[in-house]
Amino acid sequence: MIxxxxxxxxxxxxxxxxxxxxxxxxxxxxxxxxxxxFGLLLLRRSIPESLEKxxxxxxxxxxxxxxxxxxxxxxxxxxxxxxxxxxAAGLVMSLLITVPFCGWLMxxxxxxxxxxxxxxx
Amino acid sequence: xxxxxxxxAWAAVVVHPLFSVALTLIAFQLALMLYRRSGWLVLQPVMxxxxxxxGTLTLVDxxxxxxxxxxxxxxxxxxxxxxxxxxxxxxxxxxxxQLFWPIVITLAVGGVxxxxxxxxxxxxLGAQMxxxxxxxxxxxxxxxxxxxxxxxxxxxxxxAVFVMLTGVIGTALGPLLLRWAGVDHPAARGLSYGINAHxxxxxxxxxxxxxxxxxxxxxxxxxxxxxxxxxxxxLG
Numbered sequence: 559m560i561x562x563x564x565x566x567x568x569x570x571x572x573x574x575x576x577x578x579x580x581x582x583x584x585x586x587x588x589x590x591x592x593x594x595x596f597g598l599l600l601l602r603r604s605i606p607e608s609l610e611k612x613x614x615x616x617x618x619x620x621x622x623x624x625x626x627x628x629x630x631x632x633x634x635x636x637x638x639x640x641x642x643x644x645x646a647a648g649l650v651m652s653l654l655i656t657v658p659f660c661g662w663l664m665x666x667x668x669x670x671x672x673x674x675x676x677x678x679x
Numbered sequence: 680x681x682x683x684x685x686x687x688a689w690a691a692v693v694v695h696p697l698f699s700v701a702l703t704l705i706a707f708q709l710a711l712m713l714y715r716r717s718g719w720l721v722l723q724p725v726m727x728x729x730x731x732x733x734g735t736l737t738l739v740d741x742x743x744x745x746x747x748x749x750x751x752x753x754x755x756x757x758x759x760x761x762x763x764x765x766x767x768x769x770x771x772x773x774x775x776x777q778l779f780w781p782i783v784i785t786l787a788v789g790g791v792x793x794x795x796x797x798x799x800x801x802x803x804l805g806a807q808m809x810x811x812x813x814x815x816x817x818x819x820x821x822x823x824x825x826x827x828x829x830x831x832x833x834x835x836x837x838x839a840v841f842v843m844l845t846g847v848i849g850t851a852l853g854p855l856l857l858r859w860a861g862v863d864h865p866a867a868r869g870l871s872y873g874i875n876a877h878x879x880x881x882x883x884x885x886x887x888x889x890x891x892x893x894x895x896x897x898x899x900x901x902x903x904x905x906x907x908x909x910x911x912x913x914l915g
Binding site: 564567568570571574584585586587588589591592593594595596599600605609610612613614616617619620621622623624625626627628629630631632633634637638640641643644645647648649650651652653654655656657658659660661662663664665667668669671 | 703704706707710711723724725726728729732733736737743746747750751753754756757758759760761762763764765766767768769770772778780781782784785788789792793796797798799800801802804805806807809810814817821822823825826827829830834835836837839840841843844845848849852853856857859860861862863864866867868870871874875876904907908911912
């Protein structure tokens with residue numbers, strides 16, 4: 559069950575890598591693979607059980623898979639430390655603005671849509 | 680056996696590929712236990728696990744390239760896991776259709792604002808190019824951010840750290856900022872958590888409720904795709 563789902567995921571990534579090399583150098587192979595899978599699911603209109611199970615398993619352990627590349631910080635720690643004030647300011651200050659702004663904008667748009675639907679009803 | 684023999688044997692074990700695999704598995708499980716027991720969103724398993732790995736590697740004097748080679752067995756699954764992100768996205772299809780335009784507009788405006796503001800502030804304060812290129816995809820979920828950073832000439836590991844920091848800071852400040860702005864609609868709160876604090880924000884949104892959580896997951900996945908699709912073209 560899991561193997562079948564995994565086979566699909568691996569094949570779609572390989573296809574994504576192929577497209578990345580030949581047609582779309584700007585998009586990483588796994589991302590192209592994800593878009594292909596999303597397209598396939600749209601066509602199929604449902605998620606096969608094997609895929610559902612494999613995806614749940616892999617995504618559950620996503621943090622484990624991410625530890626290996628994240629540890630690469632060992633080799634780039636100095637770049638981080640050099641620019642730490644600029645990075646911290648950029649991250650925090652932009653969040654102070656974008657968090658309330660995104661919420662406010664979405665809320666406003668939802669209310670407008672609700673009003674429109676009421677008018678039509 | 681003499682002490683020296685043990686040392687030689689130990690050195691051979693450390694360079695065995697399975698040492699890296701074991702180290703990663705143990706570090707992850709310890710980090711996960713710590714996260715669950717403490718209940719602190721700040722103690723992200725990726726961050727704590729990464730710190731444990733880096734600490735151990737330094738202690739046993741193994742360099743990163745060697746570790747990465749050994750642990751490639753684990754890291755190799757990251758690609759298929761990224762492909763698998765299409766599954767939860769497909770599950771939210773109905774909600775996307777219901778609020779299509781509010782979602783699209785908020786994602787586009789909020790996403791662009793978030794990237795532009797972060798880059799502008801960091802650039803104005805003198806951050807260097809590789810740092811900026813690793814900072815640019817920080818609003819995407821981690822596997823996507825890492826891939827995109829590498830594509831842009833940044834560093835995947837640096838991008839991973841920025842994603843973690845963004846998630847932790849955004850989640851810590853989120854409830855307060857949203858209250859100030861008078862945002863009480865669960866879908867709006869959720870989408871903002873998802874856009875600004877991805878996976879960590881989604882965890883917090885789920886605590887606020889089901890609808891909030893679903894929109895956070897949606898915001899996270901859609902913005903991730905948007906960043907993966909557009910950022911390399913915008914900055915490349």
